[in-house]
Amino acid sequence: MLFGFFSLVLILVFWVNSAVSLLDKLLGDGQSARAFFYLTLLSLPSVMSRVLAIAGFAAAVFVTNRLSNESELVVVQASGYSPYRLSRSVFVFSIVVTLMIGVLSHALVPMSLREGALRRAELAQDMTAQFLTEGSFVHPGDGLTFYVREITPAGELRDIYLSRKDTTGDRQSFNATRALLVNEQNGPMLLMFDGMVQDYTNSNRTLAVTRFDSFAYALGPLFDTTAVPAPRPSSTDSYTLMRATPEELARLGTTQQEVRTLIHDRNRAPLLAIAAAMIGFATLLAGGFSRFGLWRQIVFAIVLLIVVKILDTSAAESVGRSAQLWFMAYLPAVAGLSIAYGMLWRAANPRLRPLAAVRGDAP
Template identity: 45%
Template sequence: MARFDRYVLSQLFVLFGFFSLVLVSVYWINRAVILFDRLIADGQPASVFLEFTALSLPNVVRLVLPMSAFAASVYVTNRLASESELVVMQATGYSPWRLARPVFIFGLLVGVFMMALTQYLVPTSLEQLRFRENEISGSLSAQLLREGEFVHPSNGVTFYIREITPEGVLKDVFLSDRRNQNRTTTYSSVDGFLVTEASGPKLVMVNGIAQSLRKDNRTLTKTKFTDFSYSISALIDGPGSIFKPLDQRPTYELFLATDAVAAATGKSPGRVLEEAHGRFNQPLLCVVAALIGFSTLLVGGFSRFGVGRQIIGAILLLVLVKLVESIVTDPVRNNTQLWPLVYAQSVFGFAAAAFMLRLAARPRRRRKDASLQEAAV
């Protein structure tokens, strides 16, 4: 690798690390505030907060990598142009295509890291994060039964506990289930216990009464019981839940079992293929972002007034790349045969960068002073 390539790559990676750190910090702070309030309010230790933060970081990094690559490319190109380093390299015979080689290598290396994120780290971390959230929710089932408070864990369900003894006995339990529109059932008991079984957590009530009111014929039924168990697993998702969204499933499963995944998640087969191919398209977007940032600024050449217009043009090109994605989204989701359109935004981005480099490679026509031309004649 030439010394110029190593020099540019070192500059790109330094700025890439800086912008990535800044953008990840912004995303992380916004999420951490909400996450911290929720976990601390539920009585969870700081270690759980740190664990959840670490599990959410891969997805945050995936979001900021293309933006960091673009920002680093623009900043380094602007600095090389302002310090006339690009002018010197062009004077030695380097074409714009040759100057773009270290930027292309930089984009490829960032794309390899993005590939590792999209193919393994992000699905695995999101799956583990959801498992831990469900596990924490399951452990919070006892905390839902708070002394002297009416708790509504689900729509149409109300819990009330007068007192919880040190032995874990729930005193004066009240449970109202109004989820059935035609019938309202109310349970009340002297004592109660919270029991965890393989099928899920259950509330066991002792020495109580159940009242059922049917709204269609307005009849009230009363039943006394010695002990009665009420499953609360329907109110709280346990950690063993088998439902997995698309972003938590491995890529090979999305390709090999498209119809089965679509049926399990309630999504269309086109949406499943969009997710699968999108994991290969996102690394390409890192290369596109870096090349657009470099090639657009290279078109302007050296100017004492800066490259503000070129930077705005590069941002507009990225907006167009995103616009292409929004245009092809609906056709891909509606027709699985149109999955190649997932890569349309990357193809458009590469074409735009190549067009800019071709413009930069053209010899500029120098305007001659009219007065000097007339004097020469």
Template identity: 45%
Template sequence: MLSQFMVLFGFFALVLVSIVWINKAVRMFDRLIGDGQPAWVFVEFTALTLPGVIGVVLPIAAFAAAVYVVNRLSSESELTVMQATGYSPLRLARPVLVFGVIVAVMMSLLAHYLIPGSLSQLRLRQDEVSRNISAKLLSDGEFLHPAPGITFYIREITQTGELRDVFLSDRRDPEAPVTYTSSRAYLVQEGGGTRLVMVSGLAQNIGADQNRLFTTYFDDFSYDISSLVSRDVVNLDEVAFANTLEMLRDPEAVATRTGTTYGTVMSQTHGRITAALLCVIAALVGFCTLLVGAHSRFGVWRQVLLAFGLLVGIKIVESIVVAPVLLNGALWPLLYLPVLLGLVLSGLLLSIASHPGVWRRLMGRGRRSAEVAS
């Protein structure tokens, strides 16, 4: 059973990751390629988003694998044979628990190390790309605004890198706006900066005091465009990038350093732990729910719907308990309520599957008591 769980888990994880990842990659492709970035930047960015995508789909893949395996065992009567040979529902749940723990370990590696590291690296690369002046300016046929007060236009970019029919408007100083036009221009790296060298052009200045236009023709003119991009240091002091052990040791210090609240730090810290535990819960709930009920030639679709409903309910509880913790970090134990609820539901379902006669008698007595009372 464990081998079947792992095989089906890998299949569902691959399919779900592909769907979500492709959806993100298409949006990122339009943005990066449209900004003039090379293809390798797109590949790097999509690879850095992959750990976060995997972290989202792992619990769903674990749940789907557990449900699918039990459904197949039930439809092929293998589950009935195993139960007839003396395997109790609790014994059958052992490989599911081991499977859930394996998935939880994978999720822990993602939540505590890979996802924070990939997010911080992605932020660094985004900052580097935003500082890439050539990528900001090398886009022909459209008006660009690389900085406030700057408008830049190129009619055509040749294969040799020559810019033709360039328009540059500098209105950063309202008292002295300048407009440059040239038939040809080149981007040149010089002294760690970037300069726009315009050839055969015209500079137009408007004198605000005299309300007159002054024009200057030039054969070549160099314009420093390095200042068009902000040189602020990228901020990596965010809770999403912080180390889990550091947040557990001194959450107040992390909250002060990142400029957030104590509740946000505790929600992030224990949210990473509960994300791994919920992988175990998803597998157990899916498995235990399908054990309930008698064998039917119509399948176990009712149990599948019930398992899906229980999982949705657990996720709703998970989203509800986050808000109080954000307001008051001392309430962080509430984040483990979905895990506790999942364990209780799994235990209850296993008890029903282990003693179906007892539960039928209890339900029968309950119905008779209700009829007598009515």
């Protein structure tokens, strides 16, 4: 129950943080709220894979602290249960969390990345969704601005403004009283009637004005109109990658060695969940009973988790730089489990605790 609560809180925090930038981009391009919610839902598997290990750590710390405050741990240990035996339930819990993150990392996250790429490609082709926003200036591309005052029921655009600025500072602007947006074989076209075009050259600061009765402007070169994005290893599930033939790997633009490195890297996050939960439990258990609570042990457990996370980030960078360092992906989990075992060993040998702690806090 507590794991679900902490997971929900962390997922919402990370999800809202990533959704804000996406909301600004999509709505600024004239996309609907439906497209925004669909793309943000596709980002949930990636968010969950990052926060479930932290949620497992928080749940283990919270439960252990409550058991200590209510003296239940003291009673259980007095009945003959060793710290190693008490950690068995936490270990089983961490295995469940690891399996959840493993399914996300190896299957659901690649699937969501693939679906997200397909959806973004569809939105890039949907010129109508990007252009047809009444009374608003939209920016569907870099240096591109479009405005339409009114859209009639027949689909005719009234009083439109289109401006394109390139990297040299040159600008081309169109004004027209009427326009139509049509799809041709070579891409979308904007047909404008009764208007003018203004060409501004930045190098010599000149402005040329040309009036027209009708003008056809190709919009395809302004956008990435690739219908189906090329598949990538990061958006392909691990089972498919492991069974891929050399020809399929060539289409993905990767090699067998890079695939093995990617799968090792995907194992990193699930195994870290075991270390995180065990560190949280073992650190609090090693602190023994205290009338003042276990806040010092909780802070120390958080510090240890931060150290392990720093090791995890360094390991990810090392594996990314060289495929020969694939074993580095497992070092953070090994280091975390070693820390947890050391804390359990300390809890199993209470005579090694400082004498002041035994006199002041221990029962």
